[in-house]
Amino acid sequence: MATANNVEDCIVKLLENEPPVYANAVKTLLRIFNNIQQNQSVEKFRKLRLSSKVVSENILPANGAMECLFACGFVEDDDSEHLVLPMSSNLSTLKSICHQIQLRSSGDSHKQSSLLQSPPSTTGPPTAANNSTASTSTSASTSASAASTSAAASTPAASSSSLAASTSTAASTPAAASTPAAASTSAAASTSAASSSSPAASTSTANITSKSSAPANAAAKWPKWKFPVLTPNIALSEVQFYHKLKVSFDHVLLYEDIQLQAKALQYIPKDYLSQTADRKYKQVKSTTKFDYADFYLIELMDWFRDDFFRWVNKPDCDLCKGKTQHAGMGKPSSEDLRYGAGRVEIYKCSQCPHITRFPRYNDPGKLLETRRGRCGEWANCFTLLCRASGYEARYVLDWTDHVWTEVFSTSQQRWLHCDPGEKALDKPLRYEAGWGKKLTYVVAFSKDDINDVTWRYSAHHQDLILRRTSCRESWLIKVLKQLRDERQKGMSSELLRIHQLRLIKEGAEFIFEKTKTVSAGEMMSRQTGSLEWRQARGEMGQSAKVTPHHTFTPSSTDLAQGHMKVTYCASTNTYILSGSQVKTHDWETGVYESENMMRNVEVDWNMVYLARTKGSTSASVTWLFDLSSSGKTIKELIISVSSATFHTGSIRWSVEAEDGKQMDIKPNMTHKLTNFSGSKSVKLCAHLAAGAGADAWQHTQLFRQSRDDTSSTLLVDVIFN
Ligand SMILES: [Zn+2]
16 A cells, blocks of 8 residues: 555655646546545446546646556556556545645645744745755655654654654544644644643544635645645644654753762863863964863863764674674663663674673663763763753754754854764754755754754755655744743743843844855764764765865965965864964865865874774875965975874875976975975875775874874975075
C-alpha cells in the first residue's frame, strides 16, 4: 500500500501543474473518490475507462493525477483498457489524498497569512522566484518526514517508550487544529490536550471533511506562492511536535541542579583554562570585540573536545579493545534506565566472542563519568558544563538530527552558536553551507526560554520554509509562546523585561538573511566522527574546499620601509604584519587557498599545529604575497617555515611566482632567495599527504609548537626592489 511519502509526492506533483490543469484534475479526482466513498459496494464507481473523456482530458494531462490513483490502489484491468480499484482495497490512502486536496483547495488564503506571521524575513512579496523552488519541495518534504522519524534519536529523553506514548496520546487527542481555518482558536486547545491527554473528542475528523466544500474554486484561488504541503495527518504530527518540544524543555531544567553543577565543576581544570584565556585575551584585547568570558568559553570548548569527551562511532570491545560491528539494539537494564538510556546499542567484537553494550545515556551527570557519545551526549554534557561555569546556555535541537549549544555572550549581547564536537563557535551556517544540511526546525531551550532559532542557521529562508511541513507556522508560534509564558510565570518584572528585549533583538537578527555571507569556517564539512560515518549521513557537503582568498599586500609603512614582513604563530593562532603592527586572529584569515586543513590542539601533550582534517588523504594551503598594486617588484625573499612529519607522512613546501619561477624549499631553516627578483607576486604552498592508518591526518603537521611557545612558526619577509 502507499506510504505517506508516496501520497505527499503525488500531491506535490499535482501542485506543480498549471492552474487550469490542476483544477480539472482535482475536480475529477474528488468526484471519483467521493463516488467510491459514498457507494462503497458499487463496482462501477471503481472502474475507469482509460479512453474516456474524463480520464483522457482531465486525468492524463495532469502530472501526479495517475500517481494519485495508483497510490489509492487502482490497478490496470486485465483488458488493459480500464483502471480498477479492487473491492478488497483499503480506502485510507484515498481518504488521505482527498483530505490533502481539500486542504489545499480551501486553505490557501489562510496559509498565506500564517506564513506571514512567521519570521519577518519571509514577508517579502511573492515573486516568480518561488516557482523555481518548487522542484526542491518534493525531496525536501520527504527528507523532512524522514528526519522527523530519525530525529527522535537526538532528543535527550526520547526513548522508544516515550515515542510510543506520544503516538498513543495523539490517537486519543482531539485533532484540534487540522483545518486551517480553525487555527486561531485551536492552538491552545491542541496543546492543552496534548499535555493533559484529555478525553478523546472526535469532532475534528468531522470538521475536516465538512470543511472541504469548494474544490471547484481551486483554479480561481490558485496562489502565486508555493506553500509547504503539510503532512497528511497534521494533527498527529503537531501532537508529536509538541511532545518533542516539551521533552527538551523539561530536560534543560536538569542543568539547574546545584549539586550536579558542583559535580561538573570538579572536572573542569579552571585554573589552566582561565590562565590560557587570560593570556590570549590580553594579546588581542585592543582589537577584539569579544571579552574574557568569550575567550574562556573557547578554552572550555577546546578542552571539552580535545581532552574531556570522546566521540564514539562504534565502541571498541570492552574486553580486548578490538574493533566491533553493530549488532542491533539490546534491552536496557534498570541501571541503564536510571540514567535515561532507553536505547542500548549492541556491538559484536571482530576478535573475540565478547558483546559490548553502548547505552545511550541521557543523564548529564552520568555523562560526566562516561565522557563519550555522539552529538546528543556531547551537547547534553557540554550545556551542563556551560551552566556550571556560569554561562547562560541553551540546548539546541535540530529536527534533522543534530544537537548543539548556544551561549549568551554578554559582550555581544546575543546568543552564540557553540558546537564543541565541531569546535565551532559562532559559525551558525556551518550545517547548511558546510554539511549540506536541509534544515527544517531548530529550537533552543533554556531554563527560562524557548525559541524557534531556525533562521539563524540558514541563509536560504525561502527554501527552508517550504520544508517546514510538520506543523502550521501559526500553531508553532502560539505553542512556543504558551510554553515560554508558562516558564516565565513568577519571573521578576526586571528579568521579564530583559528576556523580552532579547527575544525582540533575536527576532531582528533573524531578519537579516540576505546580508549573511558564509565564512570560511562555515564551509567546513562535518568534523566529528569517522569519514565513513560522515558519508553515511550524507553530510560531507558539496565541497571541502575553503577559499578565503586572502592576499598580503604592502601597507604604506611597508612601502616606506622597503619590505613587507608577515609572521604567524600557531599557539596564539595570530598573524603579525610588521609594517603596521596589525594582528589578525585565526590561520584561515590569512590564507589564499586551503583544502582539508584544520588547526589542532592536543591538550594532553600541550601542543598545537595545523594538520589535515581527520579522514582526509591529502591537503594543501597557500599564502599569497602580491606587490603588483604598489608597482614594486621583489628583490629578495626571506622565508622560514616549520613542519614535522611522522611515519610515512610527507610535506612539500614550494614557492611559486606569477611568472612561472618555482622552487621547493626545506622546512625548519631560513632561506634567502634572490632568484625571484623581478617577480610581482609569490605564493608559498604546502602540500600534505600520506601517513599511516587511521591517524594518517596527524602524520603531517605544520607549525607544531608548544601551546606556551609564542614564537613565530612562519616568516615571510618580502624585500622590494
Ligand atoms: Zn573483543
